[in-house]
Amino acid sequence: MMTRIGVLIVEDHQVTLEGLTTGLSRESDIDVLGTATTSDQGLEMAVALKPNIILLDLHLPGSTGPKTTVHSFCAVDGAHVIVFSGENRMAFIQAVLSIGVAGYLLKSENVGTVADAMRQVMIGKKPVLSAELVSGETKITKSEQEVLKMLARGMKYNEIAELRQASPATVRKQTELLLLKLGLESREQLIAWAVQSGYGNLELEP
Amino acid sequence: MNPIVDKTIDEFLKYLIEVMPPLVADKLGITERVDRANAVNKVGTESGQWGRFSNLREYSSEDMGRRAQQAIYQSLWLREMAYRMVPGHKETKYNPDEFAGEEIEEATRALMTLLSATLKGLVLEFNELVSDVPELAPLRLSTTDVSEVREDTANQAQDNGSERKTPAPNEKKSISYLRCRASSSTWSLSMRGAHGRIEFFLVPVLEIFKFSRSETPGRLKSVLQMDDRNAPGIWSIDKLPADPDELYYLIRSLFKTLVFASAQGLKDDMIGPTIFENLEGAALRATVRELLLAEQNMAQKIVSQQEEIQNRIARDLHDAVIADIMTLKRQLTSERRINDSELIEGLDAVSQKLREICQDLAPRDLIDWGLKTVIADLLERVEQRTGADCTFECERDLPEFPYPVQLHVYRIVQESLTNIEKYAQASRIMVFIEVSDNIAKFTIKDNGKGVDVTEAEARKSVEGGTGQSGNKERAEMIRCYYPARLRFESEQGKGSTTTLEMRYND
Ligand SMILES: Nc1ncnc2c1ncn2[C@@H]1O[C@H](COP(=O)(O)OP(=O)(O)O)[C@@H](O)[C@H]1O
Ligand SMILES: [Mg+2]
Numbered sequence: 042m043m044t045r046i047g048v049l050i051v052e053d054h055q056v057t058l059e060g061l062t063t064g065l066s067r068e069s070d071i072d073v074l075g076t077a078t079t080s081d082q083g084l085e086m087a088v089a090l091k092p093n094i095i096l097l098d099l100h101l102p103g104s105t106g107p108k109t110t111v112h113s114f115c116a117v118d119g120a121h122v123i124v125f126s127g128e129n130r131m132a133f134i135q136a137v138l139s140i141g142v143a144g145y146l147l148k149s150e151n152v153g154t155v156a157d158a159m160r161q162v163m164i165g166k167k168p169v170l171s172a173e174l175v176s177g178e179t180k181i182t183k184s185e186q187e188v189l190k191m192l193a194r195g196m197k198y199n200e201i202a203e204l205r206q207a208s209p210a211t212v213r214k215q216t217e218l219l220l221l222k223l224g225l226e227s228r229e230q231l232i233a234w235a236v237q238s239g240y241g242n243l244e245l246e247p
Numbered sequence: 248m249n250p251i252v253d254k255t256i257d258e259f260l261k262y263l264i265e266v267m268p269p270l271v272a273d274k275l276g277i278t279e280r281v282d283r284a285n286a287v288n289k290v291g292t293e294s295g296q297w298g299r300f301s302n303l304r305e306y307s308s309e310d311m312g313r314r315a316q317q318a319i320y321q322s323l324w325l326r327e328m329a330y331r332m333v334p335g336h337k338e339t340k341y342n343p344d345e346f347a348g349e350e351i352e353e354a355t356r357a358l359m360t361l362l363s364a365t366l367k368g369l370v371l372e373f374n375e376l377v378s379d380v381p382e383l384a385p386l387r388l389s390t391t392d393v394s395e396v397r398e399d400t401a402n403q404a405q406d407n408g409s410e411r412k413t414p415a416p417n418e419k420k421s422i423s424y425l426r427c428r429a430s431s432s433t434w435s436l437s438m439r440g441a442h443g444r445i446e447f448f449l450v451p452v453l454e455i456f457k458f459s460r461s462e463t464p465g466r467l468k469s470v471l472q473m474d475d476r477n478a479p480g481i482w483s484i485d486k487l488p489a490d491p492d493e494l495y496y497l498i499r500s501l502f503k504t505l506v507f508a509s510a511q512g513l514k515d516d517m518i519g520p521t522i523f524e525n526l527e528g529a530a531l532r533a534t535v536r537e538l539l540l541a542e543q544n545m546a547q548k549i550v551s552q553q554e555e556i557q558n559r560i561a562r563d564l565h566d567a568v569i570a571d572i573m574t575l576k577r578q579l580t581s582e583r584r585i586n587d588s589e590l591i592e593g594l595d596a597v598s599q600k601l602r603e604i605c606q607d608l609a610p611r612d613l614i615d616w617g618l619k620t621v622i623a624d625l626l627e628r629v630e631q632r633t634g635a636d637c638t639f640e641c642e643r644d645l646p647e648f649p650y651p652v653q654l655h656v657y658r659i660v661q662e663s664l665t666n667i668e669k670y671a672q673a674s675r676i677m678v679f680i681e682v683s684d685n686i687a688k689f690t691i692k693d694n695g696k697g698v699d700v701t702e703a704e705a706r707k708s709v710e711g712g713t714g715q716s717g718n719k720e721r722a723e724m725i726r727c728y729y730p731a732r733l734r735f736e737s738e739q740g741k742g743s744t745t746t747l748e749m750r751y752n753d
Contacts, residue, residue, distance in 0.1 A: 100615075106614065107615055107616065108615075108616065108617070130627070131624075131627060132620050132623040133612070133616055133620060133624065135620075136616060136623075182627075182630050182636075183630065183634055183635060183636040183637065184630070184636045184637050186636075205638065206638075207640050207677075208642060211639075211640040246675070
């Protein structure tokens, strides 16, 4: 039995909004409960309509900034927020993810993918990201490679931090980002992946 | 409102404000900033005086704007002060034919108020006094227009007056005048004004308690005199009509030397001679010329900066964007036409570059996302371009600094990273942001080639490197808001570290 998913779309770009609304309405398990074009209107509707999922654009007219927008929507009880944005720079995406959204999809995604992402969120997968952002090894940076080498050697966060002249919190953040990029779930999986990919045999940078 | 007084003050303020060091506002203790914001904006836009600033460097719009605003607050404050001191001023109708008596008194007060406000950090005293004539030997006073004479002083004055010479029976013997005294620990600048005449004396601080005897003709350094016959309401300096430039520079040289010297804790004996050279007729004129020249050079600098910015935009657009679009066009029209996904990729690259150019000109992201995220993004970009091992560390969220502060911090970090990219050939680059106990510390560090700092300084003075000095200027602008310190440490072969620290208030 499929659970029905109530969706609120908050998007100021008319064409995108229409496309999403018609597209998602065609999905048998999705109800588009409402649409809004500003942050304030969206928040009101979110409270009134109690959607399961809020599909949220980052840049809305009249809002004080994407972070505040995301914060206020995440505060709505019982709703999962999936951000839908053209912003593809990792630093900004991370800032949004750290607020606690359920997903982050790029605007280049087609409606089918958006619907799938919603279903995944509903069964508890978090966070759901666009495939382009989880492009695996290609996006791994030099500093992440160093961390992977150390993880593959069985080193702990503290030890890694010391060698990297960084704080353990920073190393933890980096591994979290690595999990996201590689589509992995846990630190153990990450270590296994690093060993398998041969990071343990690579020289550490001096 | 008296248009001449008004105009004099306005002209003054206009000039004063333009280079008003931010320090002044603080010295003046302007506190009602927020309440006045609306009034201020109105003044700012109506007069349009601040338009000039918008052409300075990028930070002008922000910082100069702030400076100008502070100055406008200040001007409002000054005006209010000036007007408050003139009972019924706003009702006074000005008639050029009647520019005498009260109007002259009024203009004198206004100017004295302005002078004292300018020097306020050092002003020990600003009083309206009543005195008998002999105490004020050089001050050209008419004893007929005295407004307030206190009983006791009047009596006392009468005595003194009779000692001096025999007065006409009905003549009033006392006059009221304004005195302003600004002192360092060894020198005192004593100003007294009445009746369209303001006199400046340099007096050793030990003697200031005996005004009448300490203010000897030899110590009279300059006189501002209002010509009430030929050009009513116009001040002249040492008998030559002073234009607003000269009045302004007079004030500026007073202000600068006194406040700056005190703030810097310079030797007091440096204060005296410098100011008062400036105050004297010929020397003042020389100073004015010098300062005007400096201003022109400034203008020159601004123009060339603008040109440089324009050149950079042109170059970026040419190199990055136009070239890419031409390539795309060629690919679209060639035999083997590129497919849609290749086209999209190409368009993505172009829009990315355009975005970077825009970002560079006006960092919209900074407003949207805040310093922390934007700096993280900067470093990510460096990482992509250089392939170096880059670490960004910022465990706490940053407090919300005023936008101009954010902008300068961002630019300092950006310039430091650019330098690393250009010169360091580093394999490791780190940016740390630490916040604790109201201190925010930004560290940008590389393990590259490094540079002999003294050598770099020397080369820069020859070749004119702009980055480091730009950073210094920006740190200076941050100091409009918070105490801040910027350091660049480097050693040949041992990498470089740039540190910016600022102490903020919650
Ligand atoms: N991180 C760095 N590593 C090595 N050399 C540096 C670094 N930063 C600055 N320098 C040196 O200091 C000089 C001055 O830098 P700057 O003031 O930014 O001027 P510019 O970049 O315009 O040459 C540079 O020419 C360079 O030689
Ligand atoms: Mg440079």
